[in-house]
Amino acid sequence: MRGRWELEMTVKLSRRELSVLALAPRLLAQEAAPQPDHSREAFELRRKQSEALARREVPMSTEPAFIFKP
Amino acid sequence: MANFNEDVFFSTAVELNRRLVAKEFTAVELARAFAERLETSGPSLNALALSLRARGVNDAKDVDDDLKRNRLRGPLQGVPYGVKDLLAVANHPTTWGAKPYAKQVFDYDAKVVKKLDKSGAVLIGKLAMIELAGGGGYRYASASLTGPALNPWDNTRWAGGSSSGPAAAVAAGLVPFAIGSETWGSILNPCASCGLTGLRPTYGYVSRAGAMALSWTMDKLGPICHSAEDCGRVLQVISGGDTDDPSSAGKSYYYGPQYARNFRDLKLGFAAVDFDSWPEENCRAPLREALGVLRTILPAAVETHLPDYPYGAVAGTIITAEGSAVFEPLITSGRIEELADKRQIASLKAGLEIPAKDYLKAMRIRSLIQQDLRGLFTHVDVLVSPSTFSIAPKITEPLDRRRGATPRPKDRGLSDLGAAGNLAGLPALCLPCGFADGMPVGIQLVGRPFSENTLLAIGAEFQRRTDWHRRRPGSQK
Numbered sequence: 427m428r429g430r431w432e433l434e435m436t437v438k439l440s441r442r443e444l445s446v447l448a449l450a451p452r453l454l455a456q457e458a459a460p461q462p463d464h465s466r467e468a469f470e471l472r473r474k475q476s477e478a479l480a481r482r483e484v485p486m487s488t489e490p491a492f493i494f495k496p
Numbered sequence: 497m498a499n500f501n502e503d504v505f506f507s508t509a510v511e512l513n514r515r516l517v518a519k520e521f522t523a524v525e526l527a528r529a530f531a532e533r534l535e536t537s538g539p540s541l542n543a544l545a546l547s548l549r550a551r552g553v554n555d556a557k558d559v560d561d562d563l564k565r566n567r568l569r570g571p572l573q574g575v576p577y578g579v580k581d582l583l584a585v586a587n588h589p590t591t592w593g594a595k596p597y598a599k600q601v602f603d604y605d606a607k608v609v610k611k612l613d614k615s616g617a618v619l620i621g622k623l624a625m626i627e628l629a630g631g632g633g634y635r636y637a638s639a640s641l642t643g644p645a646l647n648p649w650d651n652t653r654w655a656g657g658s659s660s661g662p663a664a665a666v667a668a669g670l671v672p673f674a675i676g677s678e679t680w681g682s683i684l685n686p687c688a689s690c691g692l693t694g695l696r697p698t699y700g701y702v703s704r705a706g707a708m709a710l711s712w713t714m715d716k717l718g719p720i721c722h723s724a725e726d727c728g729r730v731l732q733v734i735s736g737g738d739t740d741d742p743s744s745a746g747k748s749y750y751y752g753p754q755y756a757r758n759f760r761d762l763k764l765g766f767a768a769v770d771f772d773s774w775p776e777e778n779c780r781a782p783l784r785e786a787l788g789v790l791r792t793i794l795p796a797a798v799e800t801h802l803p804d805y806p807y808g809a810v811a812g813t814i815i816t817a818e819g820s821a822v823f824e825p826l827i828t829s830g831r832i833e834e835l836a837d838k839r840q841i842a843s844l845k846a847g848l849e850i851p852a853k854d855y856l857k858a859m860r861i862r863s864l865i866q867q868d869l870r871g872l873f874t875h876v877d878v879l880v881s882p883s884t885f886s887i888a889p890k891i892t893e894p895l896d897r898r899r900g901a902t903p904r905p906k907d908r909g910l911s912d913l914g915a916a917g918n919l920a921g922l923p924a925l926c927l928p929c930g931f932a933d934g935m936p937v938g939i940q941l942v943g944r945p946f947s948e949n950t951l952l953a954i955g956a957e958f959q960r961r962t963d964w965h966r967r968r969p970g971s972q973k
Contacts, residue, residue, distance in 0.1 A: 464842035471633075471812070472846050478809035479857045490859035491866060492713060 498525040505533060505669030506968045509575040509617075509726045512672055516563060516574040523563065523574035523618060527556035530576040531620045534670040538621065542643040543655070543664035545581040545591060545622040552576060552620035559616050571729045573616030578671040580662050581622040582629060582708035583717075585609055592708045593640050593658075594627035595834040596826055606706025607741070608675055608717055608734045615733045623674055624661030627835050629682060631710040631819030632843035633812075637891045639837030644891040647690060648969040649935055653888040654895075656686030662720045663690040667969065673721040673730055677707065679714045680811055680918045684940055687720055687926040688883035691936030693955065693965055694720045695727040698945045699921030700745030702731070703738035711818040712743065713859075714811075714918055723965055724925065724955030728753065731948060747946065753953035757877075759793055762950070765800030765876030766790075767909030774900050774911050775885040779937050782930025783882050786939050786962075789929075790880055793957050800876055800910065803868040805861060807915035813850060813858040814919075820847025839896065866920045878954060879942040881910040883926045887935035917942045925951040928964040936964075 498521035504512070516523055531549035538544025559574045584590050584602040591598050609619060624642040626634060637644035637654040645660030647653040648668035655664035659676030663686030666674050676683045678696045687694030695718045702717045709715060719730035728751035737746035771784045791797050826832050827845055835841050885900030898904075905911075917924050917940075924942045931937065941951045959965050 464838045465846070467839070468842040468846035469849075471843070472816075472850060475806075475809040475813050476851075476854050478806040479813060479854055479861065482806055482857075482861055484857065484860045484864065488860045488863050490856050491862040492859065 498522070498529070500529045502669070505530070506722065507672065508723045509672045509721065510571050510723070510729060512575050513571045513573055517568065519563070523556035523559035524553055526574060527552045527576050527618050527620060530671060534578070534621050534665065537668060538665060538670055541646045541648060541651070541655070541664045541668060542640070543624050543645055543661040543668070543670065545593070545624045545642060545661060546589060547621050548585065548588065548619055552618045555613065556618045559618065562616065569616040570733070572612065572733055574618060575672055576618045576620045577612065578621040578623040578662060578665050578674040579609060579619065580625050580659050580674070580676050582625060582677060583609055583622075583675060584706040585619065585622060588622070590622070591641055592628055593625035593642070595641055595836070596831040598641060602706070604706060607703040607738055609706070611734050611736070617733070620671065621665070623665050626658035626660060627837065627840065628819070628823065629677060629679060629708065629710045630658040630840065631679065631815055632840035632847065633816075633896065634837040635839040635894050635896050636837060637889075637895065639835075639840055641836070646891065647888050647935075649691065650888070652890055653935065654689065654891050656689030656888055658682040659686050659720060663687060663692055666690070666692055666720050666722065669968065673719055673726055675717055675734070676720045677715060677717050678918070679711045679815055681914050683718050683720060684883045684914065684924060684926045684938070688928075688938030689888035689936065691928040691938070691964065691967060692720055692926070693723055693727055693928065693959075694718065694926045695731060695948065695952075696924040697731055697735065697948060698745065698923045700743050701735045701747065701749060701946070703736070703741040703744055705738055705740035709822050711815045713818065714815060724927070724952045724959055727925065727955075728948070728952045749948060751949070751952070753949050753956055756950045756953035759954070759957070760795065762794050762796065762877040763875070764790060764794040764797040765872070765879045765910075766797060767799060767801055767881070767907070769905050769907045769909040770881045770911060773905040773907070774909065775882055776899070776901060778932040779882070779886060782932055782937050783939065786929030787880065789958060789961055790939075790954070793954060793961070794878065798876060800872070800879065802908065802910055802912050802916055803865070803872070805865050807865070807912040807919065810858045810861050810865070811915040811919055813854055814862070816843060816847035817850045817855045820844050820850070824848065862919050865916060869916065869920045869922070873944045877943065878950065879910060879913060881913045881940055881942075883938040883940040887932050887937065913940065913942055921945060923948050923951060925955045927955050927958055928967070929962070930964055
């Protein structure tokens with residue numbers, strides 16, 4: 427009787443499967459692409475627009491472009 | 497049952513009405529044929545929100561009775577049409593293109609629908625749109641309950657927006673004309689993208705009673721058609737004073753391009769940089785050619801520039817502040833999270849934080865813009881510029897990345913005409929004027945308030961000298 431079991435196994439892998447196995451660690455380590463922070467973007471746009479409006483001087487006599495009708 | 501060939505589906509409203517009056521076919525036959533086409537092909541373009549075939553065929557029967565008795569109501573009688581799904585049609589869902597309103601039903605018709613019914617036009621469908629007309633700004637063409645509307649000229653590209661369904665449906669020959677809306681670009685953009693003729697009327701010309709509000713001081717309803725003449729005929733029906741619309745100008749419009757001034761007496765304002773440098777490279781040749789044709793119609797042409805203002809900041813602040821106020825209940829309830837586009841969600845939420853000082857400052861600058869544009873129109877009668885600076889984007893492309901030439905030209909020319917024209921409530925006519933890489937391109941003519949007959953007369957002459965408005969998807973190669 428043998429002192430140890432020996433197991434021979436032959437596995438056939440395609441080249442595609444081999445490449446996936448080779449890249450697997452890198453793929454798993456890759457983080458998902460960061461999603462844009464829509465809220466921050468929206469407030470940033472509002473801030474820029476507010477600044478653009480502030481830069482524009484307007485004569486004191488200029489009324490807003492709406493007319494109140496009683 | 498009449499056997500319609502493909503030409504019928506790409507005829508103008510006026511042509512179809514003539515053939516109805518001549519009894520070549522009946523209104524019922526025509527309504528059924530278009531409704532069948534709309535129901536079959538509309539969903540594959542994501543253009544159809546709701547078929548109204550039963551309503552349409554029923555109305556078409558009344559039209560046939562009238563026609564038998566020679567009771568003629570005008571050039572839209574018996575012509576099928578569709579409306580952007582922000583217009584109420586009694587007892588049918590009006591979704592505003594948005595999931596939170598998917599089951600919304602009104603028990604009344606929008607004023608525009610009532611007027612078109614009275615003219616004998618036959619409503620056969622509600623057409624898809626960008627959710628809430630895109631007021632918060634949106635990143636992707638999929639910002640819609642019905643998904644991204646596909647461009648009939650190239651199904652991998654967007655139909656434009658926010659009147660996406662109306663443009664896709666007219667361009668694909670599913671309806672002869674449609675009613676869209678524009679706050680900032682939503683008629684002109686899809687018309688340019690789909691090779692159509694569209695009219696943004698003067699603010700206040702067309703009642704908005706029964707239409708979703710996005711921006712009270714900037715929303716306009718207008719026709720999307722195959723020709724300038726059709727735009728004029730539709731505007732005549734839908735325009736007019738309305739005490740149910742506080743923004744109504746109280747004026748009626750009569751289509752009479754023959755009464756427009758002699759073209760030799762009109763001065764055309766343009767900026768060469770708009771045609772040479774602002775558009776992407778592939779668009780420049782057809783746009784320049786279109787400008788050349790216009791300059792033969794209006795020989796007195798002058799280089800013109802818009803006065804210097806922060807148009808984007810002004811328009812963006814006003815639309816977002818007003819839109820966020822309109823949809824405040826949606827935002828505070830949290831149901832805004834059901835919208836499809838994350839950028840729009842964030843923007844409308846942020847819009848509730850716009851301080852009064854910014855909104856009022858924007859509205860005061862707007863007064864100055866209006867005043868300066870009045871001054872500009874003492875030197876010119878019509879302004880011309882490309883409707884867009886690039887062809888329709890692919891449906892997966894982000895829409896808020898800058899389109900047009902890179903780097904941006906320093907000379908702004910008339911490139912802010914979209915914002916300026918909408919801020920000042922000016923009318924604009926989009927005309928298809930050629931192709932770039934197989935996709936339509938368009939130009940816009942902008943005039944003084946209530947100068948639609950001048951714009952339409954020029955547009956009709958342009959369409960007599962060219963045939964871009966006659967092309968149909970598949971014919972551009």
